[in-house]
Amino acid sequence: MKGVPLEADKITVLAGCGSVLDLLFFCIASEGDAVGIPAPYYPAFDNDLKASRHPLKSVRCGLHSLALYLDSSKPVSSQLDAMWDEQNFRVLIVTNPNNPTGEVIPKNTLLEYLKWCCKKGIHLVSDEIYANSVFKRKEDLVSMASILEECEPELKASARALCHVVFGLSKDWGISGMRVGCLYTHNTELTGALDNLGYFAMPSTLVQEAAHQMLQDHDFVNHYIAENLRRLEASYDALTAALEKAGIPYTPAQGAIFLWVDMRAHLSEPTWQAERQFWQDIVDLGVLLTPGKDCHGREPGFFRICYASTPVEGLLEGVRRIESHIQQK
Amino acid sequence: MKGVPLEADKITVLAGCGSVLDLLFFCIASEGDAVGIPAPYYPAFDNDLKASRHPLKSVRCGLHSLALYLDSSKPVSSQLDAMWDEQNFRVLIVTNPNNPTGEVIPKNTLLEYLKWCCKKGIHLVSDEIYANSVFKRKEDLVSMASILEECEPELKASARALCHVVFGLSKDWGISGMRVGCLYTHNTELTGALDNLGYFAMPSTLVQEAAHQMLQDHDFVNHYIAENLRRLEASYDALTAALEKAGIPYTPAQGAIFLWVDMRAHLSEPTWQAERQFWQDIVDLGVLLTPGKDCHGREPGFFRICYASTPVEGLLEGVRRIESHIQQK
Numbered sequence: 001m002k003g004v005p006l007e008a009d010k011i012t013v014l015a016g017c018g019s020v021l022d023l024l025f026f027c028i029a030s031e032g033d034a035v036g037i038p039a040p041y042y043p044a045f046d047n048d049l050k051a052s053r054h055p056l057k058s059v060r061c062g063l064h065s066l067a068l069y070l071d072s073s074k075p076v077s078s079q080l081d082a083m084w085d086e087q088n089f090r091v092l093i094v095t096n097p098n099n100p101t102g103e104v105i106p107k108n109t110l111l112e113y114l115k116w117c118c119k120k121g122i123h124l125v126s127d128e129i130y131a132n133s134v135f136k137r138k139e140d141l142v143s144m145a146s147i148l149e150e151c152e153p154e155l156k157a158s159a160r161a162l163c164h165v166v167f168g169l170s171k172d173w174g175i176s177g178m179r180v181g182c183l184y185t186h187n188t189e190l191t192g193a194l195d196n197l198g199y200f201a202m203p204s205t206l207v208q209e210a211a212h213q214m215l216q217d218h219d220f221v222n223h224y225i226a227e228n229l230r231r232l233e234a235s236y237d238a239l240t241a242a243l244e245k246a247g248i249p250y251t252p253a254q255g256a257i258f259l260w261v262d263m264r265a266h267l268s269e270p271t272w273q274a275e276r277q278f279w280q281d282i283v284d285l286g287v288l289l290t291p292g293k294d295c296h297g298r299e300p301g302f303f304r305i306c307y308a309s310t311p312v313e314g315l316l317e318g319v320r321r322i323e324s325h326i327q328q329k
Numbered sequence: 330m331k332g333v334p335l336e337a338d339k340i341t342v343l344a345g346c347g348s349v350l351d352l353l354f355f356c357i358a359s360e361g362d363a364v365g366i367p368a369p370y371y372p373a374f375d376n377d378l379k380a381s382r383h384p385l386k387s388v389r390c391g392l393h394s395l396a397l398y399l400d401s402s403k404p405v406s407s408q409l410d411a412m413w414d415e416q417n418f419r420v421l422i423v424t425n426p427n428n429p430t431g432e433v434i435p436k437n438t439l440l441e442y443l444k445w446c447c448k449k450g451i452h453l454v455s456d457e458i459y460a461n462s463v464f465k466r467k468e469d470l471v472s473m474a475s476i477l478e479e480c481e482p483e484l485k486a487s488a489r490a491l492c493h494v495v496f497g498l499s500k501d502w503g504i505s506g507m508r509v510g511c512l513y514t515h516n517t518e519l520t521g522a523l524d525n526l527g528y529f530a531m532p533s534t535l536v537q538e539a540a541h542q543m544l545q546d547h548d549f550v551n552h553y554i555a556e557n558l559r560r561l562e563a564s565y566d567a568l569t570a571a572l573e574k575a576g577i578p579y580t581p582a583q584g585a586i587f588l589w590v591d592m593r594a595h596l597s598e599p600t601w602q603a604e605r606q607f608w609q610d611i612v613d614l615g616v617l618l619t620p621g622k623d624c625h626g627r628e629p630g631f632f633r634i635c636y637a638s639t640p641v642e643g644l645l646e647g648v649r650r651i652e653s654h655i656q657q658k
Contacts, residue, residue, distance in 0.1 A: 015533070200352075
């Protein structure tokens with residue numbers, strides 16, 4: 001988290017962000033609680049929140065995620081108020097930059113989220129797992145940890161108790177198999193609980209040593225991040241140029257490794273079934289996207305493209321195949 | 330587990346046996362259930378079973394452990410029946426070889442445990458974390474995994490559903506920080522659940538690779554185990570000889586890294602408080618033992634000596650100091 005001086009005793013390191021979310025939600029929410037998540041969002045949140053409460057022996061009610069469809073042209077808090085009136089949720093998760101859209105949340109919006117959560121007395125989880133993968137107007141990205149420092153004194157105490165930042169090495173560093181996930185929180189009751197519960201999801205000493213060595217090598221860190229951003233941006237630029245040429249709309253992204261494309265015009269009808277069919281059709285052409293439904297898209301026809309692990313030629317070939325499929329219809 | 334042909338799809342590997350117990354008990358027991366454990370037993374079972382259900386937000390009732398005081402001169406099943414009549418427990422844990430006594434459970438007793446659990450329809454967890462640290466009459470140690478194979482056909486189906494073996498690298502290999510814990514079970518519903526839940530306690534790919542390399546090196550494995558047993562036995566022999574000379578009784582062990590010594594004659598009175606005082610007195614002399622109370626000893630005055638990480642001279646010096654304290658009184 002660039003530009004935020006973190007205090008070591010406020011950081012909990014566990015065996016991946018999956019473990020962080022599992023133990024964090026175990027501590028801050030109760031079975032049956034709803035967790036609000038601005039949509040579209042990361043498909044695996046659903047399992048992360050539910051599975052950890054879904055034992056073998058019986059189907060118990062776990063946490064359930066609640067997709068919040070916010071209009072970015074209107075103030076956040078009045079929209080959240082209206083949604084809250086319909087169904088209370090105990091925790092709000094914001095992912096910045098977002099998965100699947102790659103959008104960076106404006107600083108003012110982050111502050112609005114924080115204030116609103118403090119007003120309601122609910123926990124705010126800021127998922128910043130892609131924070132080092134912002135390649136367009138990098139300065140727009142602000143960590144919730146720094147919003148926390150800048151907020152009004154009368155807000156600070158409750159903000160510090162309620163706001164928790166999740167980050168790790170899996171995405172920005174391309175090493176999800178290494179299992180290093182972190183939580184940053186000022187809530188000492190929470191860090192105390194995780195001190196004990198963390199035993200059940202400890203990162204190996206081998207992993208601690210490897211991560212320590214890697215992060216201590218500042219030349220490597222600076223070089224790696226710069227080169228990673230350069231490559232992500234090159235792929236992003238090539239992909240978006242090809243999509244524009246093909247007339248496929250997309251949500252402009254600033255970071256992460258995803259693009260949210262709009263294929264609504266090309267579905268046989270505006271249904272989830274037609275979205276599924278479109279997905280299958282292009283799978284048959286050798287192109288794998290994430291259906292918008294899995295990301296809780298507001299309506300059928302959106303897809304997530306992950307462009308990080310495919311070379312540019314592969315991305316362009318993918319767009320050509322999608323184009324040929326669209327033109328065939 | 331020597332002599333037992335394990336099937337790979339029945340093994341679940343997680344980030345340490347703490348994680349294995351946490352997720353295993355999450356699957357096979359419900360909040361408020363009791364777990365029977367023949368005593369004395371491993372002090373940390375209490376936290377392992379309770380903490381995983383003890384969230385920050387409220388004091389909820391977790392699993393609780395129930396110390397079972399069995400008389401080894403009598404048949405197991407009638408004793409368990411009587412205890413069960415007093416308080417049902419949903420799971421039975423047996424640790425073989427035992428912590429803190431280092432005793433190996435006879436094969437017939439293991440079979441009795443298994444049959445009894447099948448009769449009651451409760452889960453049996455066989456904790457074999459010290460299975461490769463048996464240095465006296467090694468052939469006595471039999472894994473529950475092999476008892477399972479040998480039991481009567483009419484028992485096999487329920488035994489396979491109910492019996493789960495826990496083992497790992499932490500103790501026998503002296504690498505608890507590496508976090509490698511394993512579960513062996515024929516229960517496919519359980520392995521299926523852990524396949525999902527295991528995401529929250531995954532061993533790093535770094536750790537998987539290191540463990541793989543280590544265990545594939547058969548020469549190293551054979552040499553390490555033989556040398557480890559030789560050193561453990563040498564320490565055990567030196568320690569027990571010194572205790573005998575000092576007139577301090579102990580429970581003869583066959584393995585693990587502990588000795589269970591009887592200081593009842595040297596407490597100021599037969600109370601837990603006096604045990605604590607004795608413990609403190611010898612701590613003040615620079616000797617650290619585990620109080621029997623923490624291991625759920627049946628009565629005050631027993632202590633656990635861990636002799637694995639102290640050189641023989643240190644063990645002998647420790648006995649001398651205990652002796653001098655006893656003689657002073």
